[in-house]
Amino acid sequence: MSEVTTMSDAADLLPEAEPARAARSGTRWLREFSLIPAMGLLILIGFIESPDFLTGDNFLAMLQQSTELSVLVLAEALILIGGRMDLSLESTVTLAPVLALWLVLPTSGNRFNGLGFGAAWLAIPACLLVGAAVGAINGFLILKMNLNGFVVTLGMLTTLHGLVVVVDGGQSITTVPPSFSYLGHHDWLGLPASVWVCGLLFTLGIAALGWYRHGRALYAIGGNPGAARAAGIRVERTMWIVLIIGSVLAAFAGMLYTGRLGSASASQGTGKIFEVFAATVIGGVSMNGGRGSLFGALTGVLTLRLIGNVLTFGHVSAQDIEFFNGVVILVALVVSRYTSGTAQD
């Protein structure tokens, strides 16, 4: 900086404003925890409402009920961070287990007759494969044919839901092989197995997005696909893989559902996608891609679950709960807009 002209003297003065800019980077970690105070408040409300709220049993039940939603939110958060969206997850949740059960259930002897193809354990890989196939088709339509992701996955949402009705004839399948129900009905070290698996999936996801090049690529793609491409990231291929992972996760969530409830039916996932998006956005993931974290998304799920639980303990009747749930989620969106300090775009 020896030969500065008089004009660049003025430029040298500009970086004086730097410290203020730099200080903000430290608060980035705080944003991850922006929902914690809200969760604390909800727990306090629940505690005041009922002595049964703040008990180990209630919290265990809440955790277990959160597993399916959190796996779906994990899937949607990955896709949203990459700058895409997938509405069809909601249908994959029911389609994958129904097709898998249809494949393995015996041809006669039950209320619902399947194809009797292979052993009962095959239901699990079959279920996950169905998920992978749905993701692959979505990826083909969105990334290869350049169709609009919103409309494509909305179309898939309807198509796949219709396909479930075609297969199960509109009735629910109540014969569930033990391989399906295992995770929902067994405890490992005092916690439901599904909670452990769910925790493991989030740990893997957080590690991949936090410390691995290929995970970080997702932020780059969502933030600026052109820049990601210029940096040598294979944008289309990565997003295709993420869409497939998302649908496989949705299929897995479907397995958890079916196992826990002991049945599979077309109506099982209906309306879930709203909760999925709400939890993801409340958890600080940007709908425009490139911003948000999986941990934040997980706190979004837990917040929603706490809200539901507090409403139940507040004696909101079953017929009113949908209305209240919707209102409260909208309020939660508004509140989290201000606690996170960024626009939910």
Added chain:
Amino acid sequence: MTTPDREAAGHPGRPGGAPGHPVATALDVSKSFGATRALIDVGISVAPGEAHALVGRNGAGKSTLVSLLTGLARPDRGRILFDGQAAPPLSDRAGWQSRAACVYQKSTIIPGLSVAENLFLNRQSEGLRPISWKALRTRAADLLAEYDIDVDPAASAATLAVDQRQVLEIARALSFGARFIILDEPTAQLDGANIAALFDRLRRLQESGVAFLFISHHLSEVYEVCQTVTVYRDARHILTAPVSGLDKDALIEAMTGEDRSARAEFAVDRYLAPASQPAPALQISSLSLPGTFQEVGVTVGVGEIVGLAGAGGSGAVAVGETVAGLRRPSGGTVEVAGRRVRTGSVPDALRAGLGFVPEDRHAQGVVPLRPIAENITLTATDRLGRHGFFTGESLRRAGSALMRRLDVKAEGPDQPVSALSGGNQQKVVMGRALAGSPRALVLIRPTAGVDVKSKESLLGTVRQAAADGCGALLVSDELDDLRIAHRVLVMFKGAVVAEFASGWGDAALIAAIEGLGGADRPDQERNDDE
């Protein structure tokens, strides 16, 4: 701004690089896109440590050459060489990145990530190993220190200013080992002080052997930083010459293919107020926007063009936007032809007869996918038919008339604006401002990012509008724009600090814009606080 021979003595040695081998060469390359021939047997050769300017009007083939030199496209014919060696295959991205890099007009910095991660995007760690964030920050800090860049590697890239992002992109390009960097309109979004800082940095990099291909519409910048200039016109190579031996008129002639006598002259006559003394076209009184500008008063007479100059952050652009109703001031009044305008309301400003050319053509100027006719009449749909109802025919007719007036080069009024070149898009924006037959115009950087010829056409339109009785407030820090003004007001730190009558000297005006000139001005103390 600069005399052509200023560069002659300017740059000492150009060390580095193998002698005899240019860092980058294009040999007789041709490229077509469908029926469009984008490049026809053109060549360019950039020597180590050289700053080589590539100029030409929109459509000359500059961006096609950039994509060939960065490995984003393959030439149909001809060869690309780096250091005398054939270029790597297109699939070898890393190979290209280590030879040539481009800093595009559009930022490729990802705002959601930290500075460090942006610098080492997709190479945060080797292979499948987890990223060590501490090591990454250290690497980034080393890189930033090497190039004297004062940015915190842990900061979020979203908090960076435009100039910092650009410098970051240059550092990233260098970190791949590239010694040849293409700068595509690097100064388009920078103000004067930042441009000077950027040029200063480029000169220091050149001394260490880095070569630049400098693409710019600003010929004065070419004379300031470049040693050699290559001109393309209509996909062909026209000229390559040392900058020092080429005068500006010859350069413009090479670019436009017309000799000097055909170009419009911009000697400004003295402003003569009409004898009938009507209300001024635009009267701005003690307008204030807290934190941006205070107590700004400007009067623009009927038929007068008043320049409002100021660097980024001076508040000049904000004054223009406030007058147009895009921002709501805390106090002050705006009158258009004697009619008081409700401040902060764009519709009211339009009703009062104000035409507006916004700063950012892409964000505020055009609806890219809609036809030209629709864009150009957007502010005047009420004139096309009764009660907001109009036919496609009246739209096309009105659109065509405006297109002729503005000299928009297009296939017809139904062509989408996105298909036009930058210069023609800007003419559409100008046409939109004029569509409602305004009494006053507010123009913010009306010639930003357009070629020389479009620039002259646009400025000619403004002069014609003024001659027809419209008053114009021309907000710009572009000297060529300001030259058409009858007088120029200079803003610095939110206040008008100087006024220049037509015939001002470049140096004095720039000094005032940069807040350096005018020792006798009232806000001298504030300058000293800097």
